[in-house]
Amino acid sequence: MSPAILEVKGLEAWYGPVQALHGVDFEVEDGGVTAVLGANGAGKTTILRALSGLIRRSGDIRFRGRPIGALATEDIARLGIAHVPDGRGTFTDLTVEENLRLGAYVRADRQAVRADFDRVFGLFPRLAERRRQQAGTLSGGEQQMLAIARALLMRPSLLMLDEPSFGLAPLVVAEIFRALGGINRDEGVSLLIVEQNASLALDLADHAVLIETGGVALSGPSRAIRDDDAVRRAYLGY
Amino acid sequence: MAGRNGASQIVVALAVAVFALCFPFFASGYHLYQGAQVLILAIALLGLNLLTGFNGQISLGHGAFFAIGGYGTAILITKFGLPYWAAIPLASVVCFGAGFLFGFPALRFGGLYLALATFALAVATPQMLVYKGFDAYTGGAMGLQLSKPHAPFGLPLSADQWLYLFCLAFAAALYWAASNLVRGRVGRALIAIRDQPIAAETMGVDAPLFKTTCFGVSALYAGVAGGLSAIVVGFVSPESFGLPLSLAFLVGLVVGGLASLGGMLFGALFIEFVPNIADQLTVSFGESAKALPGAVYGVLLILVMAVAPLGVAGAVKAAAGAARRAFSSSR
Amino acid sequence: MAEFLHLLASGLALGGVYAIMALALVMIYQATQLINFAQGEMAMFSTYVAWKLMDSGWPYWRAFAATVIVSFIGGVIIERVVVRPFARAPILTSVIVFIGLAFIFNALAGYLYGYSVTSFDSPFGGRPLFGSGYMSPHEAGAVLVSLCVLAVVYAFFRFTPLGLAMRAAAQNPVSSRLVGIRVGWMLALGWGLAAAIGSIAGMMAAPIVYLDPNMMFGILLYAFAGAVLGGIDNPFGAAFGGFAVGVMENLVGAYVVGPEVKLSVALAIIIAVLVWRPSGLFGRRLVARV
Numbered sequence: 001m002s003p004a005i006l007e008v009k010g011l012e013a014w015y016g017p018v019q020a021l022h023g024v025d026f027e028v029e030d031g032g033v034t035a036v037l038g039a040n041g042a043g044k045t046t047i048l049r050a051l052s053g054l055i056r057r058s059g060d061i062r063f064r065g066r067p068i069g070a071l072a073t074e075d076i077a078r079l080g081i082a083h084v085p086d087g088r089g090t091f092t093d094l095t096v097e098e099n100l101r102l103g104a105y106v107r108a109d110r111q112a113v114r115a116d117f118d119r120v121f122g123l124f125p126r127l128a129e130r131r132r133q134q135a136g137t138l139s140g141g142e143q144q145m146l147a148i149a150r151a152l153l154m155r156p157s158l159l160m161l162d163e164p165s166f167g168l169a170p171l172v173v174a175e176i177f178r179a180l181g182g183i184n185r186d187e188g189v190s191l192l193i194v195e196q197n198a199s200l201a202l203d204l205a206d207h208a209v210l211i212e213t214g215g216v217a218l219s220g221p222s223r224a225i226r227d228d229d230a231v232r233r234a235y236l237g238y
Numbered sequence: 239m240a241g242r243n244g245a246s247q248i249v250v251a252l253a254v255a256v257f258a259l260c261f262p263f264f265a266s267g268y269h270l271y272q273g274a275q276v277l278i279l280a281i282a283l284l285g286l287n288l289l290t291g292f293n294g295q296i297s298l299g300h301g302a303f304f305a306i307g308g309y310g311t312a313i314l315i316t317k318f319g320l321p322y323w324a325a326i327p328l329a330s331v332v333c334f335g336a337g338f339l340f341g342f343p344a345l346r347f348g349g350l351y352l353a354l355a356t357f358a359l360a361v362a363t364p365q366m367l368v369y370k371g372f373d374a375y376t377g378g379a380m381g382l383q384l385s386k387p388h389a390p391f392g393l394p395l396s397a398d399q400w401l402y403l404f405c406l407a408f409a410a411a412l413y414w415a416a417s418n419l420v421r422g423r424v425g426r427a428l429i430a431i432r433d434q435p436i437a438a439e440t441m442g443v444d445a446p447l448f449k450t451t452c453f454g455v456s457a458l459y460a461g462v463a464g465g466l467s468a469i470v471v472g473f474v475s476p477e478s479f480g481l482p483l484s485l486a487f488l489v490g491l492v493v494g495g496l497a498s499l500g501g502m503l504f505g506a507l508f509i510e511f512v513p514n515i516a517d518q519l520t521v522s523f524g525e526s527a528k529a530l531p532g533a534v535y536g537v538l539l540i541l542v543m544a545v546a547p548l549g550v551a552g553a554v555k556a557a558a559g560a561a562r563r564a565f566s567s568s569r
Numbered sequence: 570m571a572e573f574l575h576l577l578a579s580g581l582a583l584g585g586v587y588a589i590m591a592l593a594l595v596m597i598y599q600a601t602q603l604i605n606f607a608q609g610e611m612a613m614f615s616t617y618v619a620w621k622l623m624d625s626g627w628p629y630w631r632a633f634a635a636t637v638i639v640s641f642i643g644g645v646i647i648e649r650v651v652v653r654p655f656a657r658a659p660i661l662t663s664v665i666v667f668i669g670l671a672f673i674f675n676a677l678a679g680y681l682y683g684y685s686v687t688s689f690d691s692p693f694g695g696r697p698l699f700g701s702g703y704m705s706p707h708e709a710g711a712v713l714v715s716l717c718v719l720a721v722v723y724a725f726f727r728f729t730p731l732g733l734a735m736r737a738a739a740q741n742p743v744s745s746r747l748v749g750i751r752v753g754w755m756l757a758l759g760w761g762l763a764a765a766i767g768s769i770a771g772m773m774a775a776p777i778v779y780l781d782p783n784m785m786f787g788i789l790l791y792a793f794a795g796a797v798l799g800g801i802d803n804p805f806g807a808a809f810g811g812f813a814v815g816v817m818e819n820l821v822g823a824y825v826v827g828p829e830v831k832l833s834v835a836l837a838i839i840i841a842v843l844v845w846r847p848s849g850l851f852g853r854r855l856v857a858r859v
Contacts (some may be wrong), residue, residue: 284761343840350664353660362830366833369827488665525683533673536668536672542852
């Protein structure tokens with residue numbers, strides 16, 4: 001079992017006065033893929049927002065052993081955690097190229113950045129075609145690719161994705177998940193994926209965490225969860 | 239608790255009223271003049287508070303309506319021969335109309351843009367008053383002179399005393415009207431529109447009608463104040479109605495207390511006496527003391543927003559509440 | 570005809586000043602959704618700083634450069650100290666705070682430099698340009714400087730990483746944070762930049778309208794009109810609006826309503842645009858209502 005790149009213990013989070021997470025514990029293996037599953041409103045997106053410091057949170061959160069629970073969002077990002085938010089968060093008024101350049105904003109290694117641009121365009125050729133297009137005019141799938149590409153340009157060690165399949169056609173989703181699998185295998189980027197589409201996520205992940213009303217209902221190796229009919233039917237509806 | 243709160247408020251109000259009524263009988267002519275000015279400013283501030291404090295529509299241009307009231311009154315008196323006590327109400331009705339009409343485009347603007355548009359109004363007003371085409375009526379850059387009215391019916395009052403009481407009557411009546419408005423259905427509608435415009439509309443409040451009417455009423459108050467000012471001061475001229483006047487109103491409103499009618503008296507005292515004190519200081523400190531009102535206004539605006547957003551009135555209420563709690567807990 | 574050309578030329582000169590101020594206003598608006606009512610007074614104060622430096626013997630362009638730098642720093646400080654604490658406050662609060670700032674700068678200028686109207690030198694010399702009397706050297710210089718400022722600002726935002734980061738921070742602060750941009754500092758830089766270019770506007774305007782603490786009220790109003798006309802969320806639309814307002818002010822003032830009521834032209838433009846086409850000529854978003 002590799003060491004954990006992300007350790008979360010007792011994570012609580014609030015939207016204003018309303019508490020949305022009530023003590024969540026889980027880990028992401030270094031180089032592994034963890035899926036966060038659960039029904040709508042269970043608190044999956046909240047977890048990622050809390051980890052990125054976008055909402056009020058408390059608890060013991062460690063990235064590579066270093067506590068990050070009190071850091072500002074931009075500092076967390078600079079540590080090597082890339083968060084692709086729900087809704088993609090692309091800069092819709094900027095071009096594809098500018099979106100990508102923003103991903104590399106904090107990096108100083110120009111050569112490596114150029115190489116990464118090539119890699120990313122190789123992974124998502126459609127983005128290369130639409131390089132100078134305004135991001136807001138891209139299709140949903142292309143925007144998702146753009147969001148992931150931008151995150152990759154940060155050279156993250158941990159990539160967190162919020163519902164990457166949302167609103168996308170199955171073929172596009174398959175393409176994206178293939179790419180994610182490649183990123184994880186070939187470059188060792190750890191993945192933390194929040195997904196509604198449980199079967200897709202379980203196929204990709206080594207580990208899964210099931211969230212219910214702001215707390216962890218179940219967690220374990222994804223294969224076990226996938227193969228356990230009772231659990232699947234009870235928690236994942238299929 | 240409420241009873242005690244209400245009782246202390248009534249005591250304060252009575253004390254103020256008694257003082258205000260007795261004032262003309264022990265104050266000098268100049269102090270009466272200042273007293274009248276304070277009442278005039280308080281009336282204008284009441285109007286602005288209705289619009290901005292209670293209804294949330296930001297106006298940086300109420301000096302314009304003050305000007306319409308002032309010039310309207312002066313023109314009616316000098317060019318049409320109306321007596322002053324008829325000219326003021328008539329000019330105020332015109333102001334209501336102007337405010338109501340301005341309220342229509344204001345509906346489209348929304349918060350910040352309304353502030354922008356009223357700012358433009360304030361800056362443009364002195365120039366518009368000097369417009370050659372209106373010279374015959376407005377007296378151009380020289381403005382218009384008015385003679386001071388004397389007490390009617392041979393009452394044993396000096397002109398200053400009479401004018402002060404005349405202003406006091408208007409102030410009392412308009413305060414009473416505003417107070418009733420705010421406490422009733424209309425007031426609740428205005429506040430609802432300010433805080434939750436969508437919810438208010440879905441509950442059947444005709445927001446556009448309320449907002450434009452509120453603008454009209456607010457302008458009416460400013461117009462009454464302007465008209466009173468014209469006869470108390472004895473003349474109207476374009477420079478007195480520019481941006482500094484509108485901004486002074488804003489200061490008086492904020493310092494006195496947004497959405498506090500009683501606070502407007504304090505606001506009026508503030509904007510009347512701070513420049514006054516500064517003027518006196520120029521004797522000792524020279525020209526640079528002219529900068530004092532602006533500095534005080536600026537610092538206070540920011541300070542009030544940071545520390546006591548509801549102005550002096552809010553601070554007093556908070557202090558009174560704390561004192562009351564301390565009192566009752568010590569029993 | 571000669572009169573017309575002259576009006577056009579001086580309209581463009583002041584229009585350049587309005588264009589720069591409008592640009593400053595729009596920069597802050599894009600980043601914060603707020604209109605900086607104190608922009609004019611800040612520019613006026615900067616102009617006094619320049620005047621003071623020149624009065625102490627500094628050559629023009631050195632004083633100019635120093636003023637721009639000092640204004641930039643001042644803008645950053647103001648954002649951090651005065652504006653930041655009110656970041657989440659309602660609109661009325663922000664308006665009041667900005668008016669408060671305006672009062673303070675106005676009073677400071679009056680206190681430090683007095684209330685008498687002063688003349689302010691132009692760096693552009695006395696020889697008329699184009700061998701004619703249509704455009705004074707300063708007017709031509711002012712137009713040139715305005716265009717330079719617009720070009721430099723455009724290039725900065727379009728081609729530099731920092732400019733890109735500032736644009737991103739203005740458009741989408743959350744996503745910007747997620748890529749590591751320190752959004753707070755981007756705001757401060759935006760204010761600094763706005764203050765810097767405002768100071769240039771003041772220094773270009775002063776030789777024309779003369780230096781006194783109240784010189785910028787009218788100019789600010791015209792800049793507002795230009796920004797609204799061009800589109801308050803489009804920097805270069807706003808700059809175009811500034812030039813347009815400058816020319817319109819002169820032409821309408823001379824041929825239609827008379828020069829004493831020129832300010833009402835600005836008022837009319839503002840109201841007309843906000844009523845009929847709130848997003849201005851080039852603005853993209855419709856004005857948010859809700």
